[in-house]
Amino acid sequence: MIASLRAETLKARKRWANWILFGVLMLILLLFGYILTYVILKHPPANFRSPVPAGVLIRAVFPENLVANVLSPMTSIGAAIMIILGGLSTASEYGWLTVQTILIQKPGRIAVLLGKLANLAIITFLVSVTALASAALASYVLVSIDGSSSAWPSTSTLLKGFGALWLELAVWTAFGMFLGIAFRSTAAAIGGGLIYLFVLEALIAQLLRDTPGIKEFLKFLPGVNAGAINASFRLTFRSPNAITQLVDATRGWITLLIYLVFFTITALVIFQDRDVGGS
Amino acid sequence: MAQALAVETHGLTKRYSTGVLAVDHLDLRVRTGEVYGFLGPNGAGKTTTLRLLSGLLHPSSGSAMVAGAVPGSPASLAHLGAMVETPAFYPYLSGRDNLRVVARYANVSPARIEPVLQQVDLTDRARHKFRTYSTGMKQRLGVAAALLKDPDLLILDEPTSGLDPQGTVEMRALIGDLRREGRTVLLSSHLLNEVELTCDRVGVIAKGKLVAEGTVDELRARNGGRTLRIRATPLEQAQRLLASFLGPEQLRVADGTLLLTVDPAQAASINRRLVSDGIDVSELRVDEQSLESVFLQLTETPNQGGDGVKP
Secondary structure: OHHHHHHHHHHHHHOHHHHHHHHHHHHHHHHHHHHHHHHHHHOOOOOOOOOOOHHHHHHHHOHHHHHHHHHHHHHOHHHHHHHHHHHHHHHHHHHOOHHHHHHOOOOOHHHHHHHHHHHHHHHHHHHHHHHHHHHHHHHHHHHHHHOOOOOOOOHHHHHHHHHHHHHHHHHHHHHHHHHHHHHOOHHHHHHHHHHHHHHHHHHHHHHOOOOOOHHHHHOOOHHHHHHHHHHOOOOOOOOOOOOOOOOOHHHHHHHHHHHHHHHHHHHHHHHHHOOOOOO | OOOOEEEEEEEEEEEOOOOOEEEEEEOOEEEOOOEEEEEOOOOOOHHHHHHHHHOOOOOOEEEEEEOOEOOOOHHHHOOEEEEOOOOOOOOOOEHHHHHHHHHHHHOOOHHHHHHHHHHOOOHHHOOOEHHHOOHHHHHHHHHHHHHOOOOOEEEEEOOOOOOOHHHHHHHHHHHHHHHHOOOEEEEEEOOHHHHHHHOOEEEEEEOOEEEEEEOHHHHHHHOOOEEEEEEEEOHHHHHHHHHHHHOHHHEEEEOOEEEEOOOHHHHHHHHHHHHHOOOEEEEEEEEEOOHHHHHHHHHHOHHHOOOOOOO
């Protein structure tokens, strides 16, 4: 597995697509989550209407709300980017037929995929660290510019928030990786993953969340459970967009962990048993 | 004493989920240290067999041992270098970086990379991206990757495919070097000339079945070998005479000539017998049967040749 991990690290480091995805995630997080939010709320347009004054809303970008503000985009754009990352990591191997080049080398199939999984775990760890660190820096700069005062979250909140961020990113990456192995096609894996995310999770879960029957079904979706975890990191003010969560945070953590294990084991079983090549 | 086997299969069968029977009860034996040519027309099951031996496909039934272990197991792969079908590498990496990736997977020292690049004459282009390589260069990188582990056994699927004449000659020389180094090479091809020039023994596969196995000379002998061609007048009288003392099964007529499947050393006595009976002999020569015609005979009637020439 170590041999496979070393090979995966080299491939991931040299692949521009990975760096572009990372850049897009950071850009969206910092530009939309911090800079534009601060600029707009600092100088709200004349037609700005909100039950919470702009002067209060602006505190979302200050250090006191670091964890909640970083986690906020991770159930949508963050999830999408990690699905693409996971899908690319496995589906490309089938597209380029490099899967057979890999499997003819010494490690067995399980070791090959465990190396890939370990590499993705490291990447999601590094993305989580970088996202939190850069968001912390941005919030520090913005609060300094604003001349306001804001306390940092407690260490336990920061650690718990980091854990939530890493778990959510890992689940979506594992989902993309699983789709890549299941479909053996980059387009199908990424397309399928994004359709799931934006149609089933975002659209249906929003529109039909109070429909009896469907509501029970929605409680099992990873996005709904991730949202419940994110909501447990409360803003220091009552958000006007806050919705009632379908599940509590504890169930959210457990469900996401189950999904992570499920995607990993299912991918391993398929990868181990399925033929490579031929018709 | 039985020679050690690098590859051995027993009733190896692969039926795809689509129902296609690609490999049908294949019994293959590749001896250690030989260059074995796996010959067959397109779609005969060559690549499927090589995929089975590399562990990429799971057999439907039967068994195989490759380098003394089950195909695809780390014990087997440790001794195996393979290039199956298309040389497949990461297009965004250079040739050298692709070999670095392969070396890491195989747990091989990166010090092996430069020697194998040199061996396949790719050092000058090693820093360029794989996506910019010509077909021949991709093929050579595939062979370089197969050599990286310094394997005892090499499986090469159509190794000269896409190579220019110079590259083809170099590839044959490389295979010769590998044989001299004591390695076993199992190569597939549909190019008869290539097999004839490089292989110690040949296995012919058609419709998933091994229809013959042996040296090129053995295959020729089994399928008619050398033929004595006689043009004689009157033809019918010559045919009756020769059938009476050689037997009708040794004789056939084609294009106005008699074709005799006999030892060519009998040519002089046959000529004397015909002339003494008043028959004019205007042509008498030995026809060497080409490997091509042997191949065509074997692959056109696969079910009748299943008993093949066995060592």
